[in-house]
Amino acid sequence: MPHRTYLTTPIYYASGAPHIGHAYTTILADALARFARQSGDDVLFLTGTDEHGPKIEEEAARRGVEPIELCDEMAARFRSAWERLDIGFDRFIRTTEDEHKAVVRAFVQRLHDRGHLYAGSYEGWYCVHEERYWTEKDLGPDNTCPDCGRPVRRIEEENWFFRMSTFQDALVAHIRDHPDWIVPEVRRNEVLGFLEKPLGDLSISRPRSRVQWGIPLPFDDDHVIYVWVDALVNYLTASGAVDPSLGPEAPGFEDPTGSWWPADLHIMGKDILTTHAVYWPTLLMGAGVPLPRHLLAHGWWVVGETKMSKSLGNVIDPLQLQEQYGTDAVRWYLLREMPTGSDASYTPERFLVRYEELANVLGNLAQRALSMIVRYRDGVVPEGDAGGLDDAVSTTLDAVAAALGDYRLHAALAAAMDLAREANGYVEAREPWAQAKDPARAGDLDDTLATLARVLGVLAALFHPVCPERSAELARRLGLSGVQTLQEARTDAPGGRTVERGDPLFPRVDV
Template identity: 40%
Template structure:
């Protein structure tokens, strides 16, 4: 039997799980269910990351033992996955004895291979991010040194560390990327990693001595192994490496590491280098997906949108949340979880299209055949159209699912759902039912409708498992859970003679005028104060008018974006290379990374202030400033109406 090993990142237990942290786990579950349906022996892994300074500090603040805190927080993730019907095969914890033994064994092998050495580290350290920063990378605010990633204050740290010779694996990693072009997806995430490799990897500090909540360094217990090195090793420790050779050799290497884009470097560069160091095969694919916002805003407790997924599930149902996430959010890119869009999608796709199809069909079978599935016989050309579409849909659906193109897979499946609805209109069973001589033709139409619904149920099962089971139960399919396998995804396998069960519709329409939404955004603190400030600004502007000569001092130009890339270790900044025509090329740095992906900027014609004094942001020189309009949490670049030559002056 073919095997498939899929993993999520292990979640750091310093925050409550929310819809954003559940997203990857739901995707992993969908992939696992799909692969099982296709006949694979699947091992699906998730878990929690429980070491590091943040956990120790949080435990001290609560005056409890760190292990007690980890048990409590890890349990919340475990319980949530159970309630979301996640079918993981194992839940790993970095405080597990087996895991800690594996970490020490793994690091000792790296030591034996000469890839770890002792040195001294000096630099700015951010506790929340567990990350060191150089002088060039940090930012300053109110005289304080600030982390460019999270905006919190950093501390200067000097300590003896062990270092991993990451630089040694720069060229081997380049070679691996070249020989395995699909190793990292999506493509633009791979390109980000290649740019890091082009600039050259630096050796990595892998131990800490300022705290003791972690895995001790072999033969030097005053050092604890860096939380990220510890965490990455979970992917092999969960398979019993090195003791359980049978389990490990059965599933390793991993077929798919699912991760968020912010930890791509750790999984696509550092983890493969560590595996090279100990001589283990590399994972086949790392897929770095985007971030979720909720109702257009970053997930935040203060805004009230860091919502427990169970609240959403209670309101809409588990399958609805899963369907919406896969249908409306393109996997790999950033996406927004909009409750309004969810309701629209629910009423349109699930009520109007799917639920109505099932209920209409079963009601007609009840009316014309006493609820018994008839035997098909008399065929027509429209039947061939339906069967051709079923076969092409199965092929397209499987192709898209194999490539993790979930939105495309559902789009193709819904073409079949809609055509099956149309098939009812084309065959007009209500007219056939009035003519006894057309009973055999009516039987074929009813059978084809129910057989199509059966196949739709099978294809939808990885994403909407409860809905699939309901469909099978309505069709009197025995042992519906076991029925979900590749062998049954064929036309004509519905058993005639059995009684269907109409029951209630699978989904019932939401009345948007009466429906009470789950996500109610809190008013931002200081809103009234903010309005006063804005009013004051308007008052000031009325009294500070500038003349045309003053305005002419600002040199506004059209610039074409040639290149765009995110600034390393910054969540906000993008570096742009611009063409200003006769003024030549220009580099600027802009804080737009939360609103635009770099690859979507290339080719745009934007407006910049061309005569602004140069400034340095995270050590990178910026020669100019782009113009953008912002309202609330939406930001839009000012662009030109139609093509115009780069360098054109705004007048």
């Protein structure tokens, strides 16, 4: 039985366009999904759009369209952005789907049936943009939201609440017992720090008098379900664990055997870690559903020293970069440059540094090796000893596996690029051009060229999850029918294959 890997991105709020933050999260998930598939796993890679809530309602009203029309347009926009960035998700979920709405209602009914919900009233400050309440002392100057700076509203309303506080001790115990549940450690410590204070209860509904665009509570038609609760349940919906026609007693809630639940990895930006590491697991505990296995919170892209924001007009458009440099270059830059989990700064200079790494190290190696096979051996890989770099290959594959084991993707990619560097060094040391001049060293030249053909096959496999298009092209030029798995590539016998030199894999760009 192949191992199964279920990984998710957050579903993106359908009121805004895809930006570099969305692109990073989704490319990160895509690369991890591709690494998992490459090692033989069955993979479910889920992404989608979060389509309920007052923000959508207000934006739709502003544009003079129905909320669902806005959602249709935005979902299509996200899908097409992901297509252009070569993101191979398996399922794109929309929270306006009937199946999802039914699972959410069953889930909330189940919390109610188990005694974890109560009706109460809320009076205080509310930010529509984040869909959240603030206490007086949290507010910024002139009654603004401390997160986004927008004006908050004073509201007083009836809500249904989830007894989140009941699960505080169980959650802390879970985090302590599973040191790698939240990755990286710095984020885990933040969550533990947050949980040192008493946890409040969570308002899980909004009155319909104020918010119409949402899923009605199954037991109180005057309320719709809080958009965050609605959104988080998408991970369970897409897993197929729960048959919503069976309602809150559906057996999949407690025993998801045979479905994709529990998720192996939820990936998200650090700004929404609390919802994933506190709200979501306590809601699952309340419903008696097993918890996801890992949460990976990544950092933010900043521009130079400044946070990227619409109001500052410094938002980097990933699709514009894609148009200019190609999909693989954008993917490589984002994943290689940001230490997974930390913040990183976007600058055009750093983008070029990373691009030139592709062009001058990997691209150059491929160009030299293929040219020499064409020139010295009529384009056919000789039957030499292909193992000249096998120690370096083994070391690299170990380093990549170790880095992926704790989701340090940037480190895995650095190790892959180091192998290309080492192979360039091997060319310099072996001097195949000198070997070619001396008929007595024909066997040495065969070994050099066969070794380079094998290592290029390994590199095509290693770079495939991040640079799928160019890696497939490299494999084609090596005379392979497709990119090999790492296992195939490391012991490959390339002798006898006809190769093609082609244009540079990563052409020089004008600055």
